[in-house]
Amino acid sequence: MEKIPILKMGQFLLVTIQVDLYDRLALNLESDLVQMVSTTEARGVLIDISAVSIVDSFMGRIIGNIASMSKIMDAVTVVVGMQPAVAITLIELGLPLSGVHTALNVEKGMELLKNKILVNGEVPDYDDDEQYDDLDSTQ
Amino acid sequence: MEKSRITTTTNSMTILTVLNRDNFKIEREQDVVPFRNRVKEHAVKIGMGLVNQTKLITAASELVRNMLRYANGGEILIEVVSKIRENGIRLTFTDKGPGIENVETAMKDGFSTGKSLGLGLPGAKRLSSEFTINSVVGKGTVVTIIKWKNG
Numbered sequence: 305m306e307k308i309p310i311l312k313m314g315q316f317l318l319v320t321i322q323v324d325l326y327d328r329l330a331l332n333l334e335s336d337l338v339q340m341v342s343t344t345e346a347r348g349v350l351i352d353i354s355a356v357s358i359v360d361s362f363m364g365r366i367i368g369n370i371a372s373m374s375k376i377m378d379a380v381t382v383v384v385g386m387q388p389a390v391a392i393t394l395i396e397l398g399l400p401l402s403g404v405h406t407a408l409n410v411e412k413g414m415e416l417l418k419n420k421i422l423v424n425g426e427v428p429d430y431d432d433d434e435q436y437d438d439l440d441s442t443q
Numbered sequence: 444m445e446k447s448r449i450t451t452t453t454n455s456m457t458i459l460t461v462l463n464r465d466n467f468k469i470e471r472e473q474d475v476v477p478f479r480n481r482v483k484e485h486a487v488k489i490g491m492g493l494v495n496q497t498k499l500i501t502a503a504s505e506l507v508r509n510m511l512r513y514a515n516g517g518e519i520l521i522e523v524v525s526k527i528r529e530n531g532i533r534l535t536f537t538d539k540g541p542g543i544e545n546v547e548t549a550m551k552d553g554f555s556t557g558k559s560l561g562l563g564l565p566g567a568k569r570l571s572s573e574f575t576i577n578s579v580v581g582k583g584t585v586v587t588i589i590k591w592k593n594g
Contacts, residue, residue: 324476324479324480326472326473326475326476327472327475327508328472357497357500358479358497358500358501358504359501360501360504360505360508360566361505361559361560361562361563361566362508362559364560365559365560387497388494389493389494389496389497390497392494392497392498393494393497393498393501393570396498396566396569396570397501397505397562397566397569397570398552398562398565398566398569399560399562399566
């Protein structure tokens, strides 16, 4: 059975989706990730979907689920690297993914995560949140 | 893949020419990814742009999921069609499932008899250039979509 690897980097979990997902694989990723958040006490989850050419309603729902599940486990989820064609398709499909934090690439996503966790926890170091496409802030 | 030229008529009575046809059987979830790749191959071959390709494959993905979930699979006819000066891809999803009792309700956003978001059918319609659905309760469902190269 194929599996999407989840890497632990400090207090973050890193997931790079390199294959086209079928439903079972996406569901497994969802439960694996939530499990990992619990066992590693991760504060942030970064999902890189730059290699994903299709996000349909099922996959979109999984992304939303991961974000809300992590949230109630006290971790922040950021989805990075969405292809422009995928973004266009998602909106037309009717899935705006509100409630999911996004960033253009891994680097920016990492910084967004660091910011979020610092703001929630200790001393906020810097305050340049606006440059990120933070869908949650519009709510 | 057999080459044939068959003409059919659409709702608008415009003559459609079928340039190429290809059958694909869906029996399990793992067939979905190869199917999406096959559709992509055909779309690339006619020079469809990336955004339209993505819309077409996403719509196809929604419809294949319905077929698997509610009818345990089915068959898809992939055709390259041509109308006057425009080429496109036509996909016909045929299943022998339970059929849809109320198609009008099923086409509404947020309606689902399963546990999904209810975006499959209405979403697929929004992403396609042309969309037709025929369902007979107890017999099955046929969904046909067309995505034009530039539309």
